[in-house]
Amino acid sequence: MNTYITLDYELFFGKSGTVDKSIIEPTQQLVRILNKYNAKAVFFVDIGYLIKSQQLEHIHPELKISSSKVIKQIKDLVANGHDIQLHIHSHWEDAKYENGEWTFPMKHYRLHSFTDEECLELVKRYKRYLEEISGVEVQGFRAGGWCIQPFNKLKKTFLEADIKFDSTVFKGGKNIHGAHYYNFKNIPNLTEWKFLDDPCIEDKDGLFTEIPISSYRVSPFFFWRLIFFKKFGGLKHKQIGDGFAVNNGILQKLRLLFSGSYTVVSIDGYKASYLKKAFLKHIRRYKTGNFVVIGHPKAFSTYSLSKLDTFLHEQEQQIKIKTFRN
Numbered sequence: 001m002n003t004y005i006t007l008d009y010e011l012f013f014g015k016s017g018t019v020d021k022s023i024i025e026p027t028q029q030l031v032r033i034l035n036k037y038n039a040k041a042v043f044f045v046d047i048g049y050l051i052k053s054q055q056l057e058h059i060h061p062e063l064k065i066s067s068s069k070v071i072k073q074i075k076d077l078v079a080n081g082h083d084i085q086l087h088i089h090s091h092w093e094d095a096k097y098e099n100g101e102w103t104f105p106m107k108h109y110r111l112h113s114f115t116d117e118e119c120l121e122l123v124k125r126y127k128r129y130l131e132e133i134s135g136v137e138v139q140g141f142r143a144g145g146w147c148i149q150p151f152n153k154l155k156k157t158f159l160e161a162d163i164k165f166d167s168t169v170f171k172g173g174k175n176i177h178g179a180h181y182y183n184f185k186n187i188p189n190l191t192e193w194k195f196l197d198d199p200c201i202e203d204k205d206g207l208f209t210e211i212p213i214s215s216y217r218v219s220p221f222f223f224w225r226l227i228f229f230k231k232f233g234g235l236k237h238k239q240i241g242d243g244f245a246v247n248n249g250i251l252q253k254l255r256l257l258f259s260g261s262y263t264v265v266s267i268d269g270y271k272a273s274y275l276k277k278a279f280l281k282h283i284r285r286y287k288t289g290n291f292v293v294i295g296h297p298k299a300f301s302t303y304s305l306s307k308l309d310t311f312l313h314e315q316e317q318q319i320k321i322k323t324f325r326n
């Protein structure tokens with residue numbers, strides 16, 4: 001089974017947290033584990049952070065110090081064979097930096113909030129800057145907050161910015177509330193497909209490729225346990241990152257806590273306890289193809305990293321770790 005370890009490489013959007021604790025340190029810990037298995041990962045870099053830092057560093061010199069650590073880490077990742085691709089949280093456009101903290105107006109949370117021309121300009125600019133600092137060509141995309149629909153807004157941008165594949169969709173994923181909207185209820189029963197007008201619909205002649213994040217169905221108890229371990233699990237369950245996430249909407253929270261739902265296969269926190277189970281289920285279902293794991297370094301814990309280590313160790317014979325570049 002081709003296995004992709006994909007990371008959303010970013011700060012938090014509630015309270016942003018520090019670059020050291022929320023990006024650099026957990027990424028170093030991850031790389032130490034990957035090195036044991038000579039495994040390479042795909043880093044979807046939230047490049048908006050670096051662009052905004054660059055714009056403001058003449059007023060806040062400390063931004064240059066922290067962003068240069070991130071740029072150095074990205075260069076090191078590339079030099080060591082890891083893959084760098086594009087992750088866009090477009091609300092960085094309005095982000096403000098005051099008293100050592102980022103704040104994020106939600107107006108441009110979705111790329112869709114821009115006109116077609118603005119959207120194209122933004123994506124091209126973000127992609128160009130990521131290519132400039134990483135030194136490699138970038139053709140892969142993951143939408144911030146899973147917000148890729150409706151795709152007709154982004155199709156022209158993908159074509160003109162030369163983006164060829166996407167890894168945003170996950171089977172069963174759904175949040176119907178406001179700015180967070182996405183709905184991946186009906187997607188092909190495949191681990192990869194071509195598309196043109198909609199990443200959730202296969203089009204054999206499509207110009208883009210969707211490589212969906214793997215997911216599995218969980219009962220509400222899963223999220224109750226997740227909250228429990230986060231609050232009372234002690235040090236090993238404590239997230240390494242020192243910020244917190246943007247509120248996902250109370251209705252979404254209630255839905256997850258009181259009805260069954262799908263969740264992504266993930267290295268984050270308590271979710272990492274399902275890596276092996278989800279992998280074995282995935283093999284039974286698809287036999288071959290791709291198994292795509294997602295992670296956010298900011299949300300790793302000692303527990304979740306040790307679960308990843310165990311997973312890579314136990315399944316070493318069955319998985320072939322790949323990146324999108326190869």
Ligand SMILES: [Zn+2]
Binds near residue numbers: 008
């Ligand atoms: Zn993100």
